[in-house]
Amino acid sequence: xxxxxxxxxxxxxxxxxxxxxxxxxxxxxxxxxxxxxxxxxxxxxxxxxxxxxxxxxxxxxxxxxxxxxxxxxxxxxxxxxxxx
Amino acid sequence: xxxxxxxxxxxxxxxxxxxxxxxxxxxxxxxxxxxxxxxxxxxxxxxxxxxxxxxxxxxxxxxxxxxxxxxxxxxxxxxxxxxxxxxxxxxxxxxxxxxxxxxxxxxxxxxxxxxxxxxxxxxxxxxxxxxxxxxxxxxxxxxxxxxxxxxxxxxxxxxxxxxxxxxxxxxxxxxxxxxxxxxxxxxxxxxxxxxxxxxxxxxxxxxxxxxxxxxxxxxxxxxxxxxxxxxxxxxxxxxxxxxxxxxxxxxxxxxxxxxxxxxxx
Numbered sequence: 001x002x003x004x005x006x007x008x009x010x011x012x013x014x015x016x017x018x019x020x021x022x023x024x025x026x027x028x029x030x031x032x033x034x035x036x037x038x039x040x041x042x043x044x045x046x047x048x049x050x051x052x053x054x055x056x057x058x059x060x061x062x063x064x065x066x067x068x069x070x071x072x073x074x075x076x077x078x079x080x081x082x083x084x
Numbered sequence: 085x086x087x088x089x090x091x092x093x094x095x096x097x098x099x100x101x102x103x104x105x106x107x108x109x110x111x112x113x114x115x116x117x118x119x120x121x122x123x124x125x126x127x128x129x130x131x132x133x134x135x136x137x138x139x140x141x142x143x144x145x146x147x148x149x150x151x152x153x154x155x156x157x158x159x160x161x162x163x164x165x166x167x168x169x170x171x172x173x174x175x176x177x178x179x180x181x182x183x184x185x186x187x188x189x190x191x192x193x194x195x196x197x198x199x200x201x202x203x204x205x206x207x208x209x210x211x212x213x214x215x216x217x218x219x220x221x222x223x224x225x226x227x228x229x230x231x232x233x234x235x236x237x238x239x240x241x242x243x244x245x246x247x248x249x250x251x252x253x254x255x256x257x258x259x260x261x262x263x264x265x266x267x268x269x270x271x272x273x274x275x276x277x278x279x280x281x282x283x284x285x286x287x288x289x290x291x292x293x294x295x296x297x298x299x300x301x302x303x304x305x306x307x308x309x310x311x312x313x314x315x316x317x318x319x320x321x322x323x324x325x326x327x328x329x330x331x332x333x334x335x336x337x338x339x340x341x342x343x344x345x346x347x348x349x
Binding site for chain 2: 011016034
């Protein structure tokens, strides 16, 4: 329940708070739900990215990277739990 | 035999987590699509939220500033107030200096070239004795003994009598030991001005003179320069000569800037 509330808060944070705060919330929420990192990254780029400011939408790229890392990490942790 | 309890791995719970994460990802994708497909709608929807964000950030900044050391802030504020007062005084002084310079040498658009050197008066009567001025221009500024000193409007004041590297002493025409040839009135009647101190002059003229009160007194210079006005004629019936009392055009007590003109100019 708390994780879902945190996820919802992370999804709306880019619209009301500075991006570092939203990124921190996304990181916390993605520990439970990894796709949240990519979702928040997409939202931040939708709000702030424009052609010329960067070669690639960095928030989305970082969100994707964090999501992949956490998916792998969660599978690893679940596997270890199953084995143990 | 004691039954061993082990946590049953639930594929459903894992898929539930993944489905909620997928839902969150779908929200992000929808936001991006909205920006790409309908940017106007996207701006219209997000603008109010971003304005709320701005106000929230300002409130957070105000709240955070309350944790700053108030003593340090007070000291910084006091220092800034003192600095502001100093700058205000300096600005006032500079403005007055610019006005003096402009009245002395003209504005930047003046076509008449400045002949001499503008100098600030450091000491003047009554602080300095013997009707002398101390100015802040000296040999380093090409001032030399004998140079003429003019006030605002080109009114002659005196001559440089001693020069140091960065200061000079000027003897006013009104100094008690100074004598200067001059002319009076429209008839240009020649007289000899004698300094009477405190910026005033006297002159002796024949009692039959046609000089009247209010006539201007001139000294030689570039053309002829007015130096004062006849304010009193003391004519003793038994005396052969009459004494003129002359009030200077420029009050030496209030001089701030003078112009030093080389000899022969």
